[in-house]
Amino acid sequence: MGRNQTFDTADAVRAARAVFWAQGYEATALPDLERATGLSRSSIYHAFASKRGLFDAAVDSYLDEVIRPRLRPLTGDDVAPGALDDYLTGLRDALLRGDTLPATSGCLLVNSANAPIGHDEGVAAVVEAYAAELRQAMTAGVRARLPHLPAEAQRTLSDVCVGLVISAFALVRVNREEAARTLDTARAVLASAVAHAGAGDGGSPA
Structure with missing residues (x-):
């Protein structure tokens, strides 16, 4: 007879996600995950099969609970004209807020892409899909x-906005203000395009 699970899987994944996000996959040891989740090693293996299985669950959780809610105004059927600027402004504010994981640790997926785990075929595919999702959202906002x-x-x-967003995620771990400036540049490029389009139409942009 199998053992009854006595913990909430989503809570355990969120706790592990914070450790992977702050420390990276390679630097995270099983004792770190045991302390964060309150689970024994055997419970972690029973529920997730391995450290890598828990990491994969954490990445899924990160996409569903951190990335996609912020992108939602850019991925619906009716995207508002100001949705992209709102996204860039909101992300800028989040990266400047010193007590949050985005401000101290950037993006879990960008970090993973630049770590040894990023060479793993499965992780690389997830990062590539994330970049495509981000690009699709940015395109919808521009449109x-x-x-x-x-x-x-x-x-x-x-593509310019995507590149600057990813740059901001990479920079925030070493210089929060520079990361914010990168997002200001993305907003300025967008504003310049709007102003240019308005001038080309012979009137002010809507």
Whole structure:
């Protein structure tokens, strides 16, 4: 007869997620995960099969509970014209807030992409899918703000925003203000495109 599980899986995954996010996969040892989750090693293996299994669950949780809620205004059927600027502003504020994991540790997936675990085929596929999801959201935001911009120009502008967002995530661990400045640059590039489009139409942008 199998053992009855006496802990909440989602809570355990969130606790482990915080450790992986702050320390990285390689630097996180099983005793770290035991302390964070309150689970024994045998319970961790029973529930998740391995440290890697727990990491995969943490990444799924990170996408569902951290990344996608922030992107939601850019991924719905009706994206507001100001949704992309709101996203960039909100992310900037989050990275400047010193008591949060985004401010101290950046992005779990960006960090993983630049660590040895990023060479793992499964992790690389998740990071690639995340980048595609981010790009799709940025493109939707650009399209909502600049609907008359040619599609190629929309894609270029969204790629610039994606690159600057990822740069901000990478920078925040060493210089929070520089990360915020990177997002200010993304907002400025978007504002410049809006102003240019308005001037080209002979009037002010909507």
